[in-house]
Amino acid sequence: MPKQRIVETNEGIQDVLTVEIYDQFSKNMRDKGWNNVDSFIMAGIVSGNVLEIGPGPGYAGLEWLKKSADSTLTGCEISGEMIKLAEKNAREYGFEARTNYIEANCMQIPFPDESFDAAFSNGSMHEWEDPVKVFNEISRILKPGGIFFISDMRRDVNPVIKWLIYFLTKPKQIRPGFITSLNASYTVDEMKSLIEHSALMGAEVIKDFFGISIRGKKTAL
Numbered sequence: 001m002p003k004q005r006i007v008e009t010n011e012g013i014q015d016v017l018t019v020e021i022y023d024q025f026s027k028n029m030r031d032k033g034w035n036n037v038d039s040f041i042m043a044g045i046v047s048g049n050v051l052e053i054g055p056g057p058g059y060a061g062l063e064w065l066k067k068s069a070d071s072t073l074t075g076c077e078i079s080g081e082m083i084k085l086a087e088k089n090a091r092e093y094g095f096e097a098r099t100n101y102i103e104a105n106c107m108q109i110p111f112p113d114e115s116f117d118a119a120f121s122n123g124s125m126h127e128w129e130d131p132v133k134v135f136n137e138i139s140r141i142l143k144p145g146g147i148f149f150i151s152d153m154r155r156d157v158n159p160v161i162k163w164l165i166y167f168l169t170k171p172k173q174i175r176p177g178f179i180t181s182l183n184a185s186y187t188v189d190e191m192k193s194l195i196e197h198s199a200l201m202g203a204e205v206i207k208d209f210f211g212i213s214i215r216g217k218k219t220a221l
Helices: 016-032 037-042 059-066 080-093 131-141 159-168 172-184 188-196
Strands: 049-053 072-077 099-103 116-122 142-153 204-207 211-217
Touching: 016 059, 016 080, 016 172, 037 059, 037 142, 049 059, 049 131, 059 072, 059 080, 059 099, 059 116, 072 080, 080 099, 116 131, 131 142, 131 188, 159 172, 188 204, 188 211
Parallel strands: 049 072, 049 116, 072 099, 116 142
Antiparallel strands: 142 211, 204 211
């Protein structure tokens, strides 16, 4: 039986120095291909006006844009310091005109109903104060037929895999944060229960090698 979930933070990473360290970590994850971009595409998110929740430094969304011509990406991020970094990275990718990062809590996404063709998030769900509210917001801002894909770590991961990933995590300064994030993540059963109480009707919850993913399509009323 997994240990009880320990809440980490609902404010994101705000400190400038910590943001810079996290940027190094995210680059390493990008370079290893560990940011689930291919999973977004396999889920059917291949083009359109797309929302990314919790983009951090922005690498997952920017890598997705590289594979999706003529698409636009809006990032909803709670940390102003992360937004500054994501905007800088978007300029370096040459995607300044195709990206828009807004500082907001994903429990209240500041866009009208049915604004986006798809939505994805990677690695931020464990920080959401109320996942059901976020799921409801995702449903609200998606157009009918809009696709969603959410991925994160899984608290009940095999201990061998947990410590393997821990020692592979660089820079070393990020390792304590890796553990607290893992302890704040959800199990498949916990996530299925949360989904059942949300507006993401018919969402599929999948147990992955290291994490958990939620995927589906907004059904038309």
